[in-house]
Amino acid sequence: MRASLGTMTDLVHVLGRTRAHSPFLSRALDRLPEIEALLAAGEIEQALAMAKVAGDGAHDVGAALRRERLALALVVAIGDLAGAFALDRVVAELSDFADRSLDAAIAGAIRRRTVEAEPAGFSAIALGKHGAQELNYSSDIDPILLYDPDVLPRRERDDPAEAAQRVARALMEIMSAVTDEGYVFRVDLRLRPASEVSPLALPFEAAITHYESSALAWERAAYIRARASSGDVVAGQAFLDTIRPFVWRRSLDFGAIAEIGRLTTRIRDHYSAGQAIGPGYDLKRGRGGIREVEFFAQTHQLIHGGRNPALRLRGTRASLDALAQAGIIGAEDAAVMGESYDRLRTLEHRLQMVADQQTHSLPTDAQALDSVARLDGLADGAALIAELTAISDTVGRRFDALIETYAPTGAVPVLAIPDQSDPVVDAFAARVEAWEGGQYRCLRSAEAREAFARIRPQLLRALCEAPDPDRALLRWEHLLAGLPTAINVFRLLEARPGLLSVVMRILAHAPTLADELARRADLLDILIDRSAFDLPGAVAEIAAELERGEAGDDYQRLLDTVRVRVGEMRFALGVQLVEGQRDPLEVAAALSRVAEAAIDVLGRAATEEFAQNHGRVPGSNLAILGLGRLGGAALTHASDLDLVFLFSGDHAAESDGRRPLGATLYYNRLAQRVIAALSVPTAAGALYEVDTRLRPSGAQGPISVSLDSFERYQCEDAWTWEHMALCRARALFGTPQDRAALGAIIARVQDSPRDAARLQADVLEMRGTMAAHKPAKGPLDVKLARGGLVDLEFIVHFLQLRDHVALVPDLGEAVQLLVDGGHLPAALRAAHDLMARLLVVVRLVAPDGMYPPEASRGIVASSCGLDNWDALLAAVLQARRDVAAAWQQVFDIELEIAG
Numbered sequence: 040m041r042a043s044l045g046t047m048t049d050l051v052h053v054l055g056r057t058r059a060h061s062p063f064l065s066r067a068l069d070r071l072p073e074i075e076a077l078l079a080a081g082e083i084e085q086a087l088a089m090a091k092v093a094g095d096g097a098h099d100v101g102a103a104l105r106r107e108r109l110a111l112a113l114v115v116a117i118g119d120l121a122g123a124f125a126l127d128r129v130v131a132e133l134s135d136f137a138d139r140s141l142d143a144a145i146a147g148a149i150r151r152r153t154v155e156a157e158p159a160g161f162s163a164i165a166l167g168k169h170g171a172q173e174l175n176y177s178s179d180i181d182p183i184l185l186y187d188p189d190v191l192p193r194r195e196r197d198d199p200a201e202a203a204q205r206v207a208r209a210l211m212e213i214m215s216a217v218t219d220e221g222y223v224f225r226v227d228l229r230l231r232p233a234s235e236v237s238p239l240a241l242p243f244e245a246a247i248t249h250y251e252s253s254a255l256a257w258e259r260a261a262y263i264r265a266r267a268s269s270g271d272v273v274a275g276q277a278f279l280d281t282i283r284p285f286v287w288r289r290s291l292d293f294g295a296i297a298e299i300g301r302l303t304t305r306i307r308d309h310y311s312a313g314q315a316i317g318p319g320y321d322l323k324r325g326r327g328g329i330r331e332v333e334f335f336a337q338t339h340q341l342i343h344g345g346r347n348p349a350l351r352l353r354g355t356r357a358s359l360d361a362l363a364q365a366g367i368i369g370a371e372d373a374a375v376m377g378e379s380y381d382r383l384r385t386l387e388h389r390l391q392m393v394a395d396q397q398t399h400s401l402p403t404d405a406q407a408l409d410s411v412a413r414l415d416g417l418a419d420g421a422a423l424i425a426e427l428t429a430i431s432d433t434v435g436r437r438f439d440a441l442i443e444t445y446a447p448t449g450a451v452p453v454l455a456i457p458d459q460s461d462p463v464v465d466a467f468a469a470r471v472e473a474w475e476g477g478q479y480r481c482l483r484s485a486e487a488r489e490a491f492a493r494i495r496p497q498l499l500r501a502l503c504e505a506p507d508p509d510r511a512l513l514r515w516e517h518l519l520a521g522l523p524t525a526i527n528v529f530r531l532l533e534a535r536p537g538l539l540s541v542v543m544r545i546l547a548h549a550p551t552l553a554d555e556l557a558r559r560a561d562l563l564d565i566l567i568d569r570s571a572f573d574l575p576g577a578v579a580e581i582a583a584e585l586e587r588g589e590a591g592d593d594y595q596r597l598l599d600t601v602r603v604r605v606g607e608m609r610f611a612l613g614v615q616l617v618e619g620q621r622d623p624l625e626v627a628a629a630l631s632r633v634a635e636a637a638i639d640v641l642g643r644a645a646t647e648e649f650a651q652n653h654g655r656v657p658g659s660n661l662a663i664l665g666l667g668r669l670g671g672a673a674l675t676h677a678s679d680l681d682l683v684f685l686f687s688g689d690h691a692a693e694s695d696g697r698r699p700l701g702a703t704l705y706y707n708r709l710a711q712r713v714i715a716a717l718s719v720p721t722a723a724g725a726l727y728e729v730d731t732r733l734r735p736s737g738a739q740g741p742i743s744v745s746l747d748s749f750e751r752y753q754c755e756d757a758w759t760w761e762h763m764a765l766c767r768a769r770a771l772f773g774t775p776q777d778r779a780a781l782g783a784i785i786a787r788v789q790d791s792p793r794d795a796a797r798l799q800a801d802v803l804e805m806r807g808t809m810a811a812h813k814p815a816k817g818p819l820d821v822k823l824a825r826g827g828l829v830d831l832e833f834i835v836h837f838l839q840l841r842d843h844v845a846l847v848p849d850l851g852e853a854v855q856l857l858v859d860g861g862h863l864p865a866a867l868r869a870a871h872d873l874m875a876r877l878l879v880v881v882r883l884v885a886p887d888g889m890y891p892p893e894a895s896r897g898i899v900a901s902s903c904g905l906d907n908w909d910a911l912l913a914a915v916l917q918a919r920r921d922v923a924a925a926w927q928q929v930f931d932i933e934l935e936i937a938g
Contacts, residue, residue: 148209160190162275177391207239323399327431506894581636654696659688662773759801817888826919870918
């Protein structure tokens with residue numbers, strides 16, 4: 040397509056500007072008059088197409104690539120200068136050419152000794168800007184060359200290793216040798232493992248061993264942008280898939296992050312002459328330069344990418360946008376850093392266009408500086424310096440803040456040490472000697488002891504300020520005992536001193552969370568995210584988060600992933616309770632959404648896995664009913680999942696797989712598979728306890744029955760307590776049609792006419808039996824204590840079944856509907872909410888139902904909306920009396936409440 044008149048004018052002007060300020064491009068115009076003519080005529084796409092075939096007919100691959108390179112460099116530069124090619128188009132064209140040329144060089148190198156061979160078994164892994172497809176205008180490329188000794192073509196007498204080195208040397212010559220036609224790319228192989236002693240090309244297995252065992256922190260960062268670019272791309276991608284856990288670790292590596300901070304400091308010191316804005320400023324390595332934008336993005340990726348695959352992007356702009364989308368950095372920071380990066384890269388290209396040199400520094404000569412500025416279209420060097428001053432300050436401030444946050448380089452702050460006569464301090468001082476003397480394996484290395492020494496002052500203060508220092512100290516020791524290594528934990532706490540206080544509050548107040556932390560210290564990682572104190576979203580959003588992973592992840596990996604992510608969500612919700620960030624009722628609802636999402640994800644995954652062997656039952660699907668606190672969307676941290684498994688369709692049908700099963704056996708085995716997916720511990724830990732005793736016919740009946748059988752049982756054979764259980768039932772899994780059918784069955788059961796006297800007798804008998812066999816565990820067991828939540832449930836379910844009103848599974852909502860309808864006194868809603876809040880908090884703080892330690896009582900009271908512990912006890916007693924009053928109103932029986 041021909042350019043517009045305005046673009047043509049721009050191109051003609053750019054051609055003149057180019058000849059005036061770029062000797063390299065001026066010579067290229069002289070050597071390529073046909074392309075110049077197309078450019079002058081505004082035919083820039085045609086010129087680009089001609090450039091890509093400029094090497095056709097050359098006598099060898101090296102000559103062909105050099106001719107294409109010169110022509111491409113000319114057209115891309117003119118398109119860039121004229122504004123016809125945006126930066127992303129410029130770097131993409133350059134990166135694509137690097138891929139093509141490296142691929143051609145590999146093929147050419149292999150065929151030098153095996154002329155007829157089809158190139159295979161030799162891969163180039165692109166790193167840096169080449170890997171990110173953001174290649175510089177005049178750049179080195181930094182590939183890792185790998186080979187498979189069993190696949191690489193070679194002569195019969197050749198040793199595979201020597202054959203691979205011949206290919207690597209020939210490749211270097213084809214790409215980098217300077218001839219009368221120039222060069223293709225400068226190839227730098229120094230990023231390969233142990234480059235000072237290793238051969239130019241490494242076997243895949245040797246490279247995998249290196250990255251899994253002895254790689255350095257900077258190598259991990261380098262592989263963020265790695266890409267299988269050329270040669271045997273399939274083998275190269277398989278290699279990258281293998282080392283993925285080395286690059287993207289779920290557990291934070293603050294040693295690697297600190298290394299980035301130290302590397303930045305070394306770069307600034309080494310290139311000190313290029314740090315000041317002005318002539319000689321280094322656009323790449325200077326403060327606020329290109330590398331700091333890249334490190335800004337990569338540091339956040341290292342921190343969060345292990346848990347969020349959406350952040351595993353190679354491009355700098357794309358990574359910044361993804362980090363903002365995930366809420367990890369601000370949208371303004373992403374935009375400012377991204378725009379600054381684009382401008383710095385554009386100016387870098389201007390420097391390199393002058394003489395085709397890989398330079399990043401502004402000229403020190405004033406006339407040369409003016410020339411670079413005018414090539415870009417600026418008035419002079421002063422205008423360029425002014426623009427860079429603003430950019431450097433914008434980028435530098437943000438990067439400095441990042442490094443100070445995650446990898447502080449200053450001395451450890453000196454904290455005021457509490458009074459040495461304090462017994463807590465004495466106890467800590469005595470115990471710390473034992474810790475460092477080999478008591479805990481996580482402190483046996485010199486590096487671990489050094490990392491611990493850096494947090495010792497903060498730890499001492501946090502312990503002394505903990506609400507229950509003795510308890511916190513004991514649980515801290517329990518945490519140390521469970522850690523195989525603690526270096527990363529200590530570095531995290533050093534980088535985030537405020538986190539240590541949160542840890543101490545967890546250890547002091549929440550034994551459930553403390554035990555989980557002792558098993559999984561990486562749970563601390565989630566607390567550095569700003570989203571840690573957000574409530575999880577809707578069930579569909581949580582499910583998408585749980586199953587987010589890499590393509591090709593298998594069933595076992597999904598089980599591990601769900602366990603890890605559910606554990607993180609439950610831990611974060613517990614911390615929100617301890618920190619007083621959330622209403623316990625909100626946490627209970629969120630815990631229920633998390634469980635429902637896990638059922639959805641694992642139910643679908645187990646169904647697919649089961650179908651691989653047994654196929655599917657035509658016209659039939661699995662459905663899962665949630666009962667109890669799960670059905671009522673009010674889980675605590677200690678709740679089991681009460682589930683009933685059902686299936687639609689004909690129970691006499693048969694599955695269509697290679698190992699067919701009858702429908703009943705099919706769904707009973709599938710239900711067992713789903714239960715195992717939800718409850719069996721894997722390498723990543725446990726998930727939920729599943730209780731199926733509320734299924735038709737109880738523990739003696741089949742695990743899964745058809746919807747027809749379920750309806751028939753509920754209408755003909757079920758006991759009153761089973762109908763009461765249906766009052767808190769919700770369909771959690773299944774097709775929309777099956778869920779609707781389940782809802783209709785439950786509605787028919789609940790709407791059935793009943794003999795009020797018989798119903799009351801059944802309810803009272805059941806409650807009496809429960810009280811005799813399951814008494815309250817302690818004074819804070821507001822579930823089982825008389826006048827507690829179970830009594831309130833029995834009142835509500837009796838009224839629901841007798842009067843067919845307030846038929847919703849949420850107990851609090853049902854109470855409100857009964858109050859609004861005049862069936863219950865108004866005080867019952869407040870009584871429910873208080874005891875429901877208390878139950879959620881107590882399950883975390885005092886799971887035995889006894890009074891928590893005195894230091895934790897304030898947290899419990901505050902979570903329930905009361906000012907102090909005495910006010911809480913008085914309010915709970917009043918709530919139980921209100922329930923007792925309602926019991927007498929409904930059943931005409933006095934309920935004795937112990938004060």
